Amino acid sequence: MLNSVKKLLGDSQKRKIKNYEQIVNDINQLESVMETLSDDELRQKTVAFQHMLQNGKTVEDIKVEAFAVVREAAKRVLGLRHYDVQLIGGLVLLEGNIAEMPTGEGKTLVSSLPTYVRALEKKGVHVITVNDYLAKRDKELIGRVHEFLGLTVGLNMSQMESIDKKRAYEADITYGIGTEFGFDYLRDNMASSKAEQVQRPFHFAIIDEIDSVLIDEAKTPLIIAGKKSSSSDFHHLCAKVMKTFQDTLHYTYDAETKACNFTEDGITKIEDLFDIDNLYDLEHQTLYHYMIQALRAHVAFQLDVDYIIEDEKIMLVDIFTGRIMDGRSLSDGLHQALEAKEGLPITDENQTQASITIQNFFRMYPALSGMTGTAKTEEKEFNRVYNMEVISIPTNRPILREDKKDVVYITADAKYKAVCAEVMNIHKKERPILIGTMSILQSETVARYLDEANLPYQLLNAKSAEQEADLIALAGKKGKITIATNMAGRGTDILLEKGVHELGGLHVIGTERHESRRVDNQLKGRAGRQGDPGSSQFFLSLEDEMIQRYAGEDVEKLKKSLKIDENGLILNNKIYDLINRTQLICEGSHFSMREYNLKLDDVINDQRNVVYKLRNNLLNEEVNMIEIVIPMIKNTLTVIAKDHLLEGMLPEEWDFTRLVEDLKAVLSTEEIPALSANNVHSAEDLQELLKDTLTSYIERVNALESDADAQQVLRQISLHFLDSGWTSHLSAMQHLKEGIGLRQYQQEDPARLYQKEGFEIFLHTFSHFEKEVALYLARYITVPQNI
Template sequence: MSGAWWTKGLVKYKESSIKKAVPLINRKYELLHHLSESELLQQIERLRKEVVQHVQPSHATYTAAALVKEAVRRKMGVILHDEQLLGGYAMIRGNVTEMLTGEGKTLTSLIPLFWFGLQGKGVHMITVNPYLAERDYLQAREVFHFLGMTVGLNRSELRMEEKQSVYECEITFGTWSEFGFDYLRDHLIYDPGHQVQRPLAYAIIDEIDSVLIDEAKTPMIIAGKSKAAPDLYYICSKFVKGLRENRDYERDVETNQVMFTESAIRKIETVFMIDNLFDLDQMTVYHYLLQSLRSQVLMEVDRDYLIADGKVHIIDAFTGRVLEGREFGDGLHQAIEVKEGLQLSEETRTNASITVQKYFGLYPQMIGMSGTIKTETEELRHTYGLDVMPISTHRPVVRKDAPDLVFANKEAKIQWLVKEITALHQRGAPILVGTTSVQQSEELAERLSQVHLSCQVLNAKTEREEAEIIGRAGRKSAITIATNMAGRGADIRLEDGVAELGGLHVFGLERHESRRIDLQLSGRSGRQGDPGASQFFISLEDELFQRFASDEADAWRESWKWGEEGASAQPLLRFVDMAQNRAEQQMYSIRTMLYRLDCVVHRQREWFYFEREGILHSEQMEDIISRSVSYWMDVCVERLCPAKRLPEEWKVRQLGQEFGLTNSIHTADLMTPSEIRHQVAQQWLQDWSQFLEAQALQKWRSSWKERCLRLIDQCWIEHMEILGSVKQGIHFRAIEKRDLAEVYEEDAYHLHLKFVRKYHRAITREVIQEMKDLPAVTLSGSA
């Protein structure tokens, strides 16, 4: 109890001390306000020197914030208000800030960007999509140039040299995915001069909840193409179509996963004529079958993906956008193509991957901001060690948030919603309706057209007109339907005269799995003191209740007593909250489990990158190769000449062949494995020295650097594929009644040992083959 009280008190103290900074910043600002431009530049240069020399006076951060306020005033004609100063200073002090939609988070971020940019290590301003990255960069560029800062925009289409230049800037704007993919690409190159990123230092993340929470389940993947086996995909797809739920497979609606039943496994083994579906040798069949089942049961067109130009396009569940250039991994994309009768594309093979959680964990300092993050305080603190500081609004929020209106079925909900929209439209009030899928938005648009109401639809099919659609949403009589407003990045500004009509009216067509998404939708109304209203229309047939509270929802429908007009009775609202809390807990549990599983993979990834960097920057490749040979020598001596067997039982001839030795190995009674190993090493080193003397070393080293990188990459890719298959089937291990993360860690450890042995063996065998191919006169013991 005392620990919790102490922690809470500490946070309060930090908040109060941060709030005391605002008048001090404004006092500094008043002094700067009257300076000439040259005098202001002298102030900036003095601060830069203090920061670089690490002799920062206590007022340095106040001065930095004041300089930003003055620069924004001079270059943009905008004066930052106290709440923006507070949010910016809170981020300088390491906090995540919660600032509601329309409060000016973009300008607020300029304060920590300037401060961390002064450190000279590079600060990354991270956004959720390219449009926001470019918009924010263009808006901030002149301010930072005025402050003497170099600033760049990281875009996917940049050439290597251009990316290197962008990363050398003190401030770099870009999307979270582009920064992550650059990190992965830097660990795939064969020339150190081709790396683009500097060592990671500071990250400031806009919409930090969208990046660190919503994207946490999806890894960033750089993939190569491998030829899919079309016959097997078609066979598996046809096979799973004949399977029945509960008899052949079970679906966990909460986690959105499927698994084969015991009877289905026996059926598969009979039809495909295999002994054990879960043998490593049968992983391909199991993998194709599972992905075919997932595509049939879990993936739905116009919700999870859409079909355009004969191709499958992924829909981002959190933003409603099409994820350009992305594919479902591990063959799921191809399974959907077969299901939809499309031409089969090449299957992707993972060359490198990292989760959002682990990538951003690589930054020594990470902060951010969001309009709705307070609900995820526990997860941010537990997973990332971040504290959240809510910032009060500049003007009071006067939006009226009506209680949810609950209906027994979807049809009654839609009818009542159309009636409400019609009445508001006749008054001239603008309306925004938030939906959860493309299909839902199009169905509502069709229902509105039946009563002669036209609307603008913003979803994955119309996102190219996003800015225009949002720009018109605040006009009189406008009706806008949007699949998720999270991360849209543009404020809805009210047309003249709309405030007198009550402002923007927002309706939610369903509650989401997370309250944050609902709050983001409501927050589109009532920005900067504007009037507005919001309400959610909910049906007991909605997906939230079907997945997380189906039995309770059935009971409510059976005892329904409120007719067709909907109800906001407290017991109903408590049920809605319960279902949403259950969904949030389930999603948190999934993210936590994925995080624990990825911690296992990440430790191995760090080992791999360390080894790979050692090869990449090595000037003495012969040392790298000698180390591999030595490692494989230890393995072979232990396997072929074990201490528990007598010397006459040792397989010394095979040992000599393994290392291409030209002289025989001598054995004797009471000889130990270490003595045998010494003999092998001595002969090997003699041959190795003579081999190296015959080489043009610089050319040879260059060739072998590339060969070693190719071999370790190939072994790593194969290792990651096996680890991925193990992760996919980890839920089958629940029968062992053990912690699944511990089971996975144990399996991964043994697989990693195999991976390391495989890599060192590959190096050894390639170099020995090269030595054999050399003219015999150079080798010891030769005629």
């Protein structure tokens, strides 16, 4: 059945490529025509296309001629001609899909085609790269082609002034890194005026290395935070307590999902140590929060794997790239819990003011496309989350790299000794070698083994990131041995020194299977670029982290039947089935986690959309604030009635004194009629009694419509209350998310619980916001000069 499905999918891809090839033939037929045009005539094509689009033609109608124009412009400006396969890649991107193209196939040039076509619509195109260096490089390179054709090109960088950012976004095409576009979106939705906002509505984006941006970075939300003081002593105390806790006895930890919880014994121990009755009482919520963060820091984060210490500071490491995430910190006290664990000075905590996940940010683009060398393994996720198809583009030159069969050893020690022997053997032939590792810790372990064998090497990991360009430049030279974490996996070119081709090219050694085949393929792809010779091989052991974490029990059962040689090499072929199956399970687990987290974030995303829509409305100075606040007054009165006229109680039991006080606070200038159990038996009775009072008050509010000062005051105060309420709401939702896993005994789906209770919290937050505005307005009407 599976083979039939694969065949159908394969046939579908072939049909698509065939269709693209026919369009490429049409583009090629125009090449000789384009060559006869002068530069000005070629440039005039841009004006003609824009005119056609404004008069009812579509992108589909102009794409063939537009691609031919870009190809000719690239020939004249860069001296580069798009290959047919690059034209196919451009067509895939234009349709809003993913072009899978191996490293070295010229993806940057491919992007010039759809970028030009969609920029003709004058709505802005964003080209997303993985770092600032590539954004600047691509803008300067491909931007020359687009500027030659009369389009404007901008560069969006961090630390730029607002005026420069606005100018960059007003350009037809804007280059930058994805996180900066996301942070600009959040900042725009914290702006105090329209003039401070820099972005315009999203239109079309092309993401380079799309799998890195949309999958690897998907687990880390974009957060803008303000500082709040930390309880340094409390963090240190909780870290000290945590060191006395024992795995399984006091807490459980799922290495697969990185979820951790206290056991009954653990809860009892905390209650005894802090002399409290019930850890889950509302009054002990802060203690629980500090303790659960201390637990996470203790068991889910490992030094020199997830973070390093530099100048007495915790520096987070991206496990997928191996790079330090400069300027990034963990939120909600987890960063401080790590500092306490390591005995470092405690910094101020971050309080989230605005946040969005990478997934929900990019899903706001009406059209999205991307390029990468490794996306096919994640095709299901791209399709389900982003509705994008992955199309494998044929290579311009055949791939000559030899990918050798994995070798598996019984122990990690045997594996590293075998790596040394392999390095020694290839080093004698003067071929350059790249050794890929999973973490800083593992890269340093490999280095120790090479030291013992007296093998010279250069080490590239997050601790030596500043020398990355220099180290990579040397990695393709004769006899050079480079040990690297995943940071050497992409975005860096290893160029072969003259004479290395004849020796067999670069040899890549993997020291462990990654938890994704995609990252393994990226490492292999460092060799054999653009038709170069090269080879790769993975050296594994049954003690490797992925195998231990996901297949530990299976390995123990299998060990008895394994044949092992004198060097610890496993000779049974069935071990490969186990490893391949384990990696697939691991990929599925990560996908499920991302899908679950996205389900949770969709809840807050819906709430964010409501708040940001209202906020943008408040920023619009043409909007009449009176029309916004009158419904708030009425909603607040409804909530007051509901709070006081409680169901299940007799009218005689209702507190009419408090009710009148609350009504007076909102209807400040009016006399409240006498209210008692004699004349109020329901909310409807109250509404009828207040009818004239409310009408009179609304007339006073309407009188402010022509008062420009009052309009501005109401606008600013509404923004203030909305922003402070949203900040508190984000904190409440984070605490809800933390506690939701503890309540699985209710036999209810945690995601549904989060959605249901999150909605209730949101209603409360919004009601509180409306009440604050209504109360402020009441005070303003009474004494405007003092407010």
